[in-house]
Amino acid sequence: MPDTKSAVVMDADRISRTLTRIAHEIVERNKGVEDLALVGVRTRGVHIARRLARTLREITKNDIPTGALDITLYRDDLMRFAVGPQPVVRRTEIPFSIDDKKILLVDDVLYTGRTTRAALDALIDFGRPKAIQLIVLVDRGHRELPIKADYVGKNLPTNPEESVRVRLQETDGQDEVVLQQEATV
Amino acid sequence: MTTVHDVEQKPAVISLRSKDLLGIAEMLPEEITLVLDTADAMKEIASRPIKKVPALRGKTVVNLFFEPSTRTRTSFEIAEKRLSADTLNIAIATSSVVKGETLADTAMNLEAMRPDMIVLRHSSSGACHLLSRICRSAIINAGDGTHEHPTQALLDAFTIREHKKRLKGLKVAIVGDLLHSRVLRSNIHLLTKMGADVWVCGPPTLMPTDIRRFGVTPTSHVEDAVAGADVIMMLRIQLERMEGAYFPSLREYFSVFGMTEERVKRANPDVMIMHPGPMNRGVEIASEVADGPYSVILEQVANGVAVRMAVLYLLAGGADYEEAA
Numbered sequence: 001m002p003d004t005k006s007a008v009v010m011d012a013d014r015i016s017r018t019l020t021r022i023a024h025e026i027v028e029r030n031k032g033v034e035d036l037a038l039v040g041v042r043t044r045g046v047h048i049a050r051r052l053a054r055t056l057r058e059i060t061k062n063d064i065p066t067g068a069l070d071i072t073l074y075r076d077d078l079m080r081f082a083v084g085p086q087p088v089v090r091r092t093e094i095p096f097s098i099d100d101k102k103i104l105l106v107d108d109v110l111y112t113g114r115t116t117r118a119a120l121d122a123l124i125d126f127g128r129p130k131a132i133q134l135i136v137l138v139d140r141g142h143r144e145l146p147i148k149a150d151y152v153g154k155n156l157p158t159n160p161e162e163s164v165r166v167r168l169q170e171t172d173g174q175d176e177v178v179l180q181q182e183a184t185v
Numbered sequence: 186m187t188t189v190h191d192v193e194q195k196p197a198v199i200s201l202r203s204k205d206l207l208g209i210a211e212m213l214p215e216e217i218t219l220v221l222d223t224a225d226a227m228k229e230i231a232s233r234p235i236k237k238v239p240a241l242r243g244k245t246v247v248n249l250f251f252e253p254s255t256r257t258r259t260s261f262e263i264a265e266k267r268l269s270a271d272t273l274n275i276a277i278a279t280s281s282v283v284k285g286e287t288l289a290d291t292a293m294n295l296e297a298m299r300p301d302m303i304v305l306r307h308s309s310s311g312a313c314h315l316l317s318r319i320c321r322s323a324i325i326n327a328g329d330g331t332h333e334h335p336t337q338a339l340l341d342a343f344t345i346r347e348h349k350k351r352l353k354g355l356k357v358a359i360v361g362d363l364l365h366s367r368v369l370r371s372n373i374h375l376l377t378k379m380g381a382d383v384w385v386c387g388p389p390t391l392m393p394t395d396i397r398r399f400g401v402t403p404t405s406h407v408e409d410a411v412a413g414a415d416v417i418m419m420l421r422i423q424l425e426r427m428e429g430a431y432f433p434s435l436r437e438y439f440s441v442f443g444m445t446e447e448r449v450k451r452a453n454p455d456v457m458i459m460h461p462g463p464m465n466r467g468v469e470i471a472s473e474v475a476d477g478p479y480s481v482i483l484e485q486v487a488n489g490v491a492v493r494m495a496v497l498y499l500l501a502g503g504a505d506y507e508e509a510a
Contacts, residue, residue: 070226072240073268073498078240079244079435085200086200088222089495089498091226092226092230093229122238125234125235125237126234132237172286
């Protein structure tokens, strides 16, 4: 980590303002919050979804059902290499029916689109939503699948060699989005 | 479940060291915790409208059962199907074993068809170890003789952890046929590794002589075993494995060791009563206890599917034909 060049592209204030703006866009586009539900993709998507739920409650005085989705078992690279540790599976918690709801799927970074593809497949196993809309904090480009976000916090042009780190208070102790010149593991 | 979990701890280990699950004896405490944590995630799948995930698509699992089993075989099969694996069941009555084929030959022939995993139940202790040496497939022990039944111990531990939130420091009384029980051996390994205080109780004739070596407290007084216990685990009297007379009669056994409501009262007020099944009602356990408020026997069965999904998932990353060939 020490020798990599990195730049903060969003700080705490910027992230907070961005999420507030997205919350307003959600209300505008859906003409209210009726039938809406938030589903965050583990790990950081869940925290962003909860923050959006809080903001939406402040704006509309309505509670939006919020769930957490783990997409590990739907990954397209699970058995690609015959040997190696399996990715850690965490609990999916969607404590409401998604049938006929408009699902707001939330993730931190949109990149190849493969995570979103997995999340869409996983969601469909829970029922038949009326619609699914995609919310991402950062869209860094380089899509490998025909997937497009409905709400984007920040469009961030990147090289494939770069890595985008979203850090959140809940998981990392501070809010920031960092662009690193070299991918670190 | 109405709340979203807040805990996102990084697991201590992220994979199992072995390509096989032969027994609990070979496992580290961290590996046991990994299986239980993964099972926790798998359990939710049973509550979905579509109880199936694509994780093991294209993997072939052979369930090779040389002993009768309803619960374990069904549980494995459901677990495999929920993970989208292709499964096939081979039961002894319909296999070439009745024509005189050895276990090793049966396994080599199956191996030639390139399954990814073999779930084996066999009446000989060590049968799974034999297969693990000659097969490249992952071998999962579904019970070998009187040796081990690791997935049973894992699902027992999972059920205890769900209720008590921990394993360390709990008093667990295991009562019944100690001599013939592979469930006992796996549970002793698991519970002592995880720091539980394990008491074992049965007639002296059914008590292995070297049982203290495993770090448990043996007794033939069931009242002592259950006193203050957090968990009471009953073991079945295995008449099919008994060649001599170990006790005068089943009625006599029940009167001395049977788990009655009277005896349960000596345990902790929030005691859990467990039984791996199949139960002999009125022999090792009274019906009022088996069906009573402290009984988690059917929860154990439900949790068995989640635990076996976890094991199958974690081992699926293990065996590599190209490397081994």
